[in-house]
Amino acid sequence: MALGKLPWLFALFILYYIAATSPNPPASYEEITRYPRGDRLSGKNTLMRLWVAMKVLILSVIFFESVVIVSTHFETNIFAETVLNILTRNDVDIPTRSDPTITPVFLVGFFLCFCGAYGRWASYHALGHLFTYEVSIRDQHRLITTFPYSVVRHPSYTSSVVVFTGITPCLLGPGSWIFECRLLELWAVEVISVVVTAFYAYILYLVLSRMDNEDKMMKKEFGRQWDEWAGRVRYKLVPGLF
Template sequence: MALDKVPLLLVTFASYYVAATAPNPPAAPQEISRYPPGDRLLSSFAPAIWEAVKRLLLLVVFCEIITLVSIHYSASVLSQTILSVLLRAPIHKSASPSVTPVFILSLFLLVWGGYMRWASYRALGRLYTYEVSIRDHHKLVTTGPYSVIRHPGYIGSAVASTGILLCAFGPGSWMLECGWLDLLWAKIFAALVIAFKVFCHFQFIRRTSAEDKMMRAQFGAQWDEWAKNVPYKLVPGIF
């Protein structure tokens, strides 16, 4: 049934929203770190693009939900009107997004990544910002996911981003099954979104070293002890 996927899509929607939404307002200018210099470029334009990409990907998931509900109630005039917009005609009139192994994988990645982001937000509280910063009355947090790896928020974001890309553009998705990815502009849109996500997460990996240096300079022996107990930045036993 078309509706079987809807609850799972609602979970993906909520998980990605949590993973991609800043838990706190931006840090004040005096709190923002100047390490590394190249990060200033990222910090100047990336947040606005990140927010726009988040909203567009959530819109894609929302369109899939509306499509599935309309297919289920296809006898109604309203549903037919909606489907005339959301399905490409005529070749894709019988198309329907479905639950595929790739979608199940994307759901798992989104839930796990969203949880890692939420756990990181919760552990750091007001200290968690998207900017590299030392906040007023900053303290070194070593509990929760920070007792396992030093940068859990970044790995959570990478995992959730992989999940939403598979959900939005992979087999069984609205964009693919309803024909939108046949269009050049949609292919360009998907390519740009994927490229931006890859760029951001490579920058996040680079940030880990800058943040470690900044926190070590701020907390000294306390940070050294934590790094000794938690030697891995992103993946336990690997990196």
């Protein structure tokens, strides 16, 4: 595996870390319970745990792929040999150093991750201290209508979906550690893949339910101001579609 892929993996690590890490501490109990119980997101704690689990798993896969790439260039070293024995299959040849590992599929995924991470960062920047992973009304809360909230009402959720869509081909597509070492053929990895897919689907479900709760909460808090903004920004996730 080519060492030239390492800077790309490092950048991918940073992009995903930005996209999956809250810029602010969690909201307080008082801020979370400031609106009626009926508007509160069901399964909020579950969503947070799943989000953290996905973050740790994906960052670990990026790290392990980097370790495998470095180890293939020091195969005579006993430590590198041990690493390869643990992280690769003995019955599968590891791609040679000259094999291309930055494939078109990887580049498309990387581009999506970049766009998604930028969208998340732009949302953090626009909301400032108001951005939290918990649905809440903070002290001195105000309605933010500047970019990217002038494009869609929930740009951070759009960006999260884009990041998840991009990270999948980067870590599972041709040229990746998991693909080239045929790890998906192992039953344990297959089980993990199914579980991760189910987690991802559940996260999407919770995110969609959260959007409606947030809209109700903000409409109740800001009234006419929210109505005027929602009239200008009609779409929740994708301009012209949804």
